[in-house]
Amino acid sequence: MFKKLLSSIGVGAATVDTRLADSNCQPGGQLNGVVHVKGGNVEQSVDRIYIFFNTLYKHEVNDKPTYSTFTIEKVSLNEAPFLIGPNEVKEIPFTIHVPYNTPLSVSQSKSWIETGLDIAQAVDPKDEDAIVVKPNRAQQTVLDAIDAIGFRLKKADTEMLPARHRSGRLPIAQELEYSPNGTRFGRKLDELEVVLLQDETSLDVLIQVDKSVHNLGSLFADLTGTDESTHRLSYDVSDLTSGRIQQDVERLIERSL
Numbered sequence: 636m637f638k639k640l641l642s643s644i645g646v647g648a649a650t651v652d653t654r655l656a657d658s659n660c661q662p663g664g665q666l667n668g669v670v671h672v673k674g675g676n677v678e679q680s681v682d683r684i685y686i687f688f689n690t691l692y693k694h695e696v697n698d699k700p701t702y703s704t705f706t707i708e709k710v711s712l713n714e715a716p717f718l719i720g721p722n723e724v725k726e727i728p729f730t731i732h733v734p735y736n737t738p739l740s741v742s743q744s745k746s747w748i749e750t751g752l753d754i755a756q757a758v759d760p761k762d763e764d765a766i767v768v769k770p771n772r773a774q775q776t777v778l779d780a781i782d783a784i785g786f787r788l789k790k791a792d793t794e795m796l797p798a799r800h801r802s803g804r805l806p807i808a809q810e811l812e813y814s815p816n817g818t819r820f821g822r823k824l825d826e827l828e829v830v831l832l833q834d835e836t837s838l839d840v841l842i843q844v845d846k847s848v849h850n851l852g853s854l855f856a857d858l859t860g861t862d863e864s865t866h867r868l869s870y871d872v873s874d875l876t877s878g879r880i881q882q883d884v885e886r887l888i889e890r891s892l
Contacts, residue, residue, distance in 0.1 A: 648675040649719050651684075651760045653750040658764065661771040662737045662833065667730050668764075670712060670750055674723040681719055683753035684712040688731060690738050690746040692793040692807050702743075705793075705807055707734055733768070735833045738809040740768045742791035773838045773872040774831055780880035784888075785820070786813035786827055796832075804832055823892045838875065840868040842884065844891035866891075 655668040670684055688708040693700055712727050719725060731748075738744040746768050751761040770778055789812045796808040813827040830841040843865045868883050 649673060649679050649681065649752060649754065649760060650675070651750050651752050651762045653686075653748060653762050653764050655748065655764055655766070659767045659769055660733045661769055662733055662735045662739075662774065663771050663835070664733050665730050666733055666748070666766065668728070668748070670727040670729060672719055672725045672727070672752065674719040674721050676721055678718055678720050679754055680716050681713075681752050681754055682716045684727060685751045685753065686710045686712060686729060686731060687749040687751065688733075688737075688746070689749055690793060690807070691744065692795065693743075694795060707737060707746075707805065707807075708732070734805055735835070736805045736808055736831070737768050738793045738807070739770055739774070739791070740766075741788065741811075744768075744791050744793055744809060771833075773833060773870075773875050776875050776877050777829075777831060777838070777840055777880055780877045780884060781813060781827070781829065783877065783881050784885055785816050787816040788812070789814045789826065796830075804834060808832060820888060820892075824888070827888070833872070836872060838870045838872050840870070840880070840884075842866050842868065842887060844888055 650673050652671045652673070653668055654671065655666065657667070660666045666688075670686075672681065672684070686709070687706050688710075689704050689706055691702045692705045693702055695701070708731065710729070710731055712729050717725070738746060740746065746766050748764045748766055749761060750764075751759055753759055791809055791811050793807050793809045796804070796806055798806075808830050811829045811831075813829065815824060815827075824844055826845045828843040828845065832839040832841065866887050868880070868887070870880070
């Protein structure tokens with residue numbers, strides 16, 4: 636009885652450890668791993684095993700910028716409760732689809748996997764594992780084009796996307812801020828702000844050309860209005876080329892200056 640009481644407050648209770656096959660992933664790809672559940676000092680009933688795919692997003696609280704957790708996806712790994720005996724080990728493999736528009740792991744952007752056990756009348760054990768989100772082929776094509784023009788990534792933040800720009804996508808989006816790196820645009824603009832919105836077949840590139848420095852997140856602010864300095868380039872991912880994007884972005888910048 637005493638052991639059961641201790642386990643209910645987390646002492647000698649079941650533990651969880653998620654082991655990823657590879658911590659690297661891409662938007663639109665998959666993340667594979669195995670959840671290891673080890674029993675504690677007494678038998679316990681595990682109602683659910685949850686996998687949370689989390690990231691950080693920036694927003695304001697009392698007019699001050701802060702970062703909070705956003706759950707991109709929540710997956711239940713078991714359909715029915717199960718018992719885990721003392722020191723017993725169970726292994727549950729999983730595959731999670733990485734949603735398009737998951738923030739890339741650059742600058743301030745961080746994502747991780749959180750695993751939780753739902754145990755009735757007890758402290759729920761959990762485990763966190765960092766992941767590295769790398770650009771998929773379509774995204775890398777855009778990033779290569781911007782690099783080729785002569786821009787350097789300065790910072791990146793993830794914010795809530797205005798509802799009219801979601802179209803079934805995630806409600807968050809990552810803004811990439813670039814500064815000119817000794818190019819012909821260096822004396823004409825301060826920064827280039829880019830948001831990539833992708834689904835299975837298409838990729839939209841939202842671009843704002845800034846001729847004067849202003850606060851972070853201005854592209855998101857402008858998306859809520861009708862600012863003409865924010866432009867949208869739309870592509871089919873099946874015929875995306877760096878040369879085409881480079882030409883389109885250069886032409887857009889020149890028209891905006």
